[in-house]
Amino acid sequence: MFSTLFSLFEQSGISTEMIRMAEKVTSGERISIEEGILLYREGSLPYLAVLAEHVRHKINGKQVFFNRNIHLEPTNICINHCAFCSYRRKKGEEGCWEFGIDELVKMAADRQLSGITEIHIVGGVHPDRDVHFYADLLTGIKKILPHVQIKAFTAVEIDAMCRFASVTIKEGLGLLKNAGLVSMPGGGAEIFDEELRAKICPDKTGSAAWLDIHRTAHQLGIATNSTMLYGLLEDYTHRIDHLNRLRTLQDETGGFNAFIPLKFKHYNNRFSHIEESTTVEDLKNYAVSRIFLDNIPHLKAYWPMIGKQVAQLSLAFGVDDLDGTIDDTTRIYSMAGSEEQSPTASTEQLAEMIHGAGLVPVERDTLYNVIRRAEVN
Ligand code: V47
Ligand code: SF4
Numbered sequence: 001m002f003s004t005l006f007s008l009f010e011q012s013g014i015s016t017e018m019i020r021m022a023e024k025v026t027s028g029e030r031i032s033i034e035e036g037i038l039l040y041r042e043g044s045l046p047y048l049a050v051l052a053e054h055v056r057h058k059i060n061g062k063q064v065f066f067n068r069n070i071h072l073e074p075t076n077i078c079i080n081h082c083a084f085c086s087y088r089r090k091k092g093e094e095g096c097w098e099f100g101i102d103e104l105v106k107m108a109a110d111r112q113l114s115g116i117t118e119i120h121i122v123g124g125v126h127p128d129r130d131v132h133f134y135a136d137l138l139t140g141i142k143k144i145l146p147h148v149q150i151k152a153f154t155a156v157e158i159d160a161m162c163r164f165a166s167v168t169i170k171e172g173l174g175l176l177k178n179a180g181l182v183s184m185p186g187g188g189a190e191i192f193d194e195e196l197r198a199k200i201c202p203d204k205t206g207s208a209a210w211l212d213i214h215r216t217a218h219q220l221g222i223a224t225n226s227t228m229l230y231g232l233l234e235d236y237t238h239r240i241d242h243l244n245r246l247r248t249l250q251d252e253t254g255g256f257n258a259f260i261p262l263k264f265k266h267y268n269n270r271f272s273h274i275e276e277s278t279t280v281e282d283l284k285n286y287a288v289s290r291i292f293l294d295n296i297p298h299l300k301a302y303w304p305m306i307g308k309q310v311a312q313l314s315l316a317f318g319v320d321d322l323d324g325t326i327d328d329t330t331r332i333y334s335m336a337g338s339e340e341q342s343p344t345a346s347t348e349q350l351a352e353m354i355h356g357a358g359l360v361p362v363e364r365d366t367l368y369n370v371i372r373r374a375e376v377n
Helices: 002-011 016-026 033-042 045-060 101-110 131-144 155-164 169-179 194-200 207-219 236-253 279-292 308-314 347-356
Strands: 063-067 069-072 118-121 149-152 181-184 223-230 256-263 321-324 360-364 370-373
Touching (some): 002 016, 016 033, 033 236, 033 279, 101 131, 155 169, 236 256, 236 279, 256 279, 308 347
Parallel strands (some): 181 223
Antiparallel strands (some): 360 370
16 A cells, blocks of 8 residues: 555655655664754655644544543742743732642532542743752642542643652652652653754753653652653754653653644743744644654644644644644743633534544543544444
8 A cells, every 4th residue: 555655656756764764664674863854854744644643543433532631730830931932920920820739629520520530730840849848739739639640740840840849750750650640741752952942942861861750750659751852943853862762761661652743932021023934834843743753653743732723733744743632721832922812612612623633532641541432333
C-alpha cells in the first residue's frame, strides 16, 4: 500500500532521501537527527500527513482520546521572568491572584457533580509556597474527591517547592505522590537548547534539571507529559535537539505518556513583536513530532491554545489526544491571546470533532485507561 502511495510522491518529484525515509518509517526503523531536520525542511504537508498517520495508527489504531477535566491555577505570582509569559504578576500587582487551600478545595468540590475524572493543577512559582503547602492541597482535594486523578505541577514548580522546603526532589515527589499525585504535566520544558533558554527564560529550571526531575518522577512511578514551546526564535535544529533529548529519556524510563507541542502565543508579552507560527507550520510540527518521537505513545493537540478547528485538523497529522473539557478553568492561553477566551468543550463536542475526522472517540482517564469507547461503525 505504501509503495503505491510513495510511488505517487516519486512521480511528483520527491527526493530519494525522502523516499528512503518513508521506507524507514513504514518499516518501523527510527529516523536520525539529520533525517528529522530534513523532514522539517523538505517534507510537504501530504507526505508528512501520510507518515504521521502511519505512526499514529500503528500505536493507537483509530482511537483518539479525550478526558473530562478542570484546571486549578492556584496563583499567577511567580519569581521567574520568562519573556514569553503573559500570565505572571508580581505580588501585589494588579491582576495577580493567590488562592488559599480552602478556596482551591472548594473550587474543586463545586465541580463534584460534573463527572470530571482529572484535576490539572499548574501555576506560577510563588515565593512563599513549598511542597508541604502543595501536599496539603492535594490531600484536601482527595478528601472531597477521592476518585478524581490529580495531574499537577511542572518540573519548574516541583524544583522550587522542594528547594523552599529543603527536601530533595525524590523526597518532595514522594510526599506529593502520597498525597495523591499520579501524573505531572509537561510544562516548563520550553526549548532545551541552553543558549535559547538563556534568552527566553533565563531564571527557569535548566534543561538538564527538567529532564532529571521527570526521570525521578518516572522512577517513583509517577507518569509525566512532555512539551516543547515552538515558534519563538528557534530553528529546526533546536526543535530536533529538543525532541531527541525527550526520545533519549523515554528510551531509558518509558515514563512519558504524551508529548504536547505548545505554540508560542504573542499577546501581551515581551515577544509580542514576533509573528505567531502559521497553521501549516503547526501541522508540520505535529507530524514531525509524531514521526520522530516513535516511543512516546500519545501526541496531544491542546485545543485551548490552537483553537478547536486546528485541533480537529491536527488529527490528520499524527495527533491522537485532544485533552479535555476544561470548563473555562484556565487562563494561561486566554491571557496570551488565544481565540478561546473562555475554553469549554462538552464531551459530545469533542467526540463530534473526532468522529468528523473519521476516527473513534475514546474517553480516557489521566493514565490513558479507557473509560468509554464509541462503537466503531
Ligand atoms: O510551561 C506560557 C507555556 C506552559 C506561553 O501536560 C506558553 O497535559 C505559548 O504545560 N505561548 C504551561 N506557550 C502549560 C502546560 C500544559 C498545557 C496543556 C496541557 C499540558 C499537559 C501542559 O505554557 C508553560 C509554557 O511552556 N506558555 N506562556 C505563551 N505565551
Ligand atoms: Fe512563571 Fe511559568 Fe510564567 Fe515562567 S511561564 S514566568 S515560570 S508562570
